[in-house]
Amino acid sequence: MTIATSSTVAEDKLETDKKRNSGFARYVLIRFLLIFPTIFILVSTVFFLMRTTGDPITAALGGRLGPEELAQRVAEAGYDRPLIVQYFEYLGGVLRGDFGTTFTDGRPVVEILKVYGAATAELVFYGMVVALIIGVPLGMVAAYFRDRWPDGILRIFAILGYATPVFFVGLLLKLVFSVQLGWLPIAGRVSTAGEATLNSITNPTPFYLLDALRLGDVALIKDVASHAVLPAVALGLLTGGVFLRLVRTNLIGTLERQYVESARSRGVKERRLVTTHALRPALIPVITVMGMQIALSLGGAVLTETTFEWKGLGFILVNYMEARDYVAVQGIVMLMAVIVAVTNFIVDIVAALIDPRVRY
Numbered sequence: 079m080t081i082a083t084s085s086t087v088a089e090d091k092l093e094t095d096k097k098r099n100s101g102f103a104r105y106v107l108i109r110f111l112l113i114f115p116t117i118f119i120l121v122s123t124v125f126f127l128m129r130t131t132g133d134p135i136t137a138a139l140g141g142r143l144g145p146e147e148l149a150q151r152v153a154e155a156g157y158d159r160p161l162i163v164q165y166f167e168y169l170g171g172v173l174r175g176d177f178g179t180t181f182t183d184g185r186p187v188v189e190i191l192k193v194y195g196a197a198t199a200e201l202v203f204y205g206m207v208v209a210l211i212i213g214v215p216l217g218m219v220a221a222y223f224r225d226r227w228p229d230g231i232l233r234i235f236a237i238l239g240y241a242t243p244v245f246f247v248g249l250l251l252k253l254v255f256s257v258q259l260g261w262l263p264i265a266g267r268v269s270t271a272g273e274a275t276l277n278s279i280t281n282p283t284p285f286y287l288l289d290a291l292r293l294g295d296v297a298l299i300k301d302v303a304s305h306a307v308l309p310a311v312a313l314g315l316l317t318g319g320v321f322l323r324l325v326r327t328n329l330i331g332t333l334e335r336q337y338v339e340s341a342r343s344r345g346v347k348e349r350r351l352v353t354t355h356a357l358r359p360a361l362i363p364v365i366t367v368m369g370m371q372i373a374l375s376l377g378g379a380v381l382t383e384t385t386f387e388w389k390g391l392g393f394i395l396v397n398y399m400e401a402r403d404y405v406a407v408q409g410i411v412m413l414m415a416v417i418v419a420v421t422n423f424i425v426d427i428v429a430a431l432i433d434p435r436v437r438y
Contacts, residue, residue, distance in 0.1 A: 102430065109426050113419045120415040121172065125165060128404040177409040182401045187409035190394060195413055196284030197267060198390035201313060201382065202375045204306050208314025209371070212239075213321025214361070220322065221329035221360075232322060239319025248312040248385035255308060263305045265387040272301040309386045313379060317371045321364055328360040366429050372421045376414050 171178065177187035220232040256264035263269070268276065268286055275298055276282060276289050283289055287306070290298040380392030387393065391410050398406040 105430060106427060109423050113423055116419045117412075117416055120419075121169070121412050122165075124408055124411050124415075125168060126161075128408055129161060129164075172412070177412070178405040180398070180403050180406045182398070182403045182406075187406055190406060191391075191409055191413050193284050194389060194391045194394045194410075197286075197388060198376070198379050198383070198392060199417075200267075200285055200287065200306070201309055201379055201388055201390055202372060204310035205313030205317065205375050205379075205382075206368075206372065208310045209317035209321055212314060212318030213364070214325055216318075217322045217325025217360075218329060220326040224330055229326075232326070236319040236322040236326075239315045239322070240317070241319075242315075243381070244312055244316050245381040245385045247315055248308070248382055251308045251312055252386070262307055267305055267388055268298075268302050269305070272298050309382050309388050312385070313375055313382045317375055320367070320371060324364050324367065325360055328363050332359045362429065365425060368421075368425050372418065376417065 168178075175188065177191070179186055180190070216232050216235070220229045223229045252264055255262045272290075275293070275295065276286060279289055279293065286302045287299070290302045376392075379390060380395060382388065383390045383392035384396055391414065395407065395410045398410070
């Protein structure tokens with residue numbers, strides 16, 4: 079009887095695991111497929127918004143060329159055809175990996191996305207690391223000292239972190255740590271000597287820190303890292319304040335749950351309750367909103383890169399917008415949209431794996 083019962087329980091558990099795995103695979107597939115309509119809608123929106131001011135050649139070169147030469151350039155590029163025809167041709171090029179060529183400097187947009195996209199990816203990664211280093215530990219401290227003076231100071235710090243414009247924070251950091259103290263470089267991704275060393279590498283990647291680690295050159299690694307500190311802190315404070323408030327609020331809520339109260343009644347120390355029992359559930363909302371915060375970081379990267387002359391997508395986007403080179407602008411905005419969509423997909427999957435409340 080006991081053996082039969084154990085066998086039945088094992089079979090039920092196996093069936094439950096199969097259903098769960100099947101449901102998770104379906105959840106992943108659905109979330110993955112949703113990436114494509116999201117990108118399609120964003121690409122279409124950007125295309126038509128860019129064309130509300132006319133064709134890209136007139137927008138970029140109008141006033142520099144005579145009427146006849148301008149009309150000839152427009153006809154050669156096919157921008158005198160119906161807008162819907164241009165739209166489907168653009169979509170076809172995107173599917174082939176061809177995003178066009180810039181009008182101002184004649185560079186393939188794909189090349190721009192590879193070089194400058196890597197720089198922005200590095201900066202956003204550094205910024206997220208800083209945000210997590212600031213937000214998670216300080217959020218734990220704020221929850222531990224709930225409604226006491228450390229909590230009040232940290233809450234004010236969090237509000238200032240995400241309310242202060244990122245370019246203003248960047249200018250203050252440059253003024254203090256670069257101009258007055260001279261501890262860190264004032265701008266750029268690497269020094270002139272460091273860039274020459276990186277350019278001498280066989281098969282270099284667009285990621286400076288990765289290439290510096292490949293070389294094993296300690297001086298070059300310090301050079302790259304020192305240039306990244308101030309931009310990363312300026313960008314990380316923007317998101318770190320949000321993480322601090324999230325961790326604090328959710329940690330306080332978790333500490334009031336029954337299983338934590340039971341552990342407290344058994345004599346478990348408050349510090350251990352915070353770091354061991356309550357922290358992991360409190361981090362779930364942080365992971366959930368991380369996708370949105372990366373999108374926010376991409377927006378902040380435009381100002382951060384301009385402030386620190388960090389040659390990434392934000393820096394080059396401003397230049398092309400000033401030049402009205404809408405072909406380049408379309409490609410850059412589309413890459414940002416893809417990054418946000420893919421990041422949200424990854425965050426959804428991670429949240430489903432660690433949060434049992436997600437149903438699939």
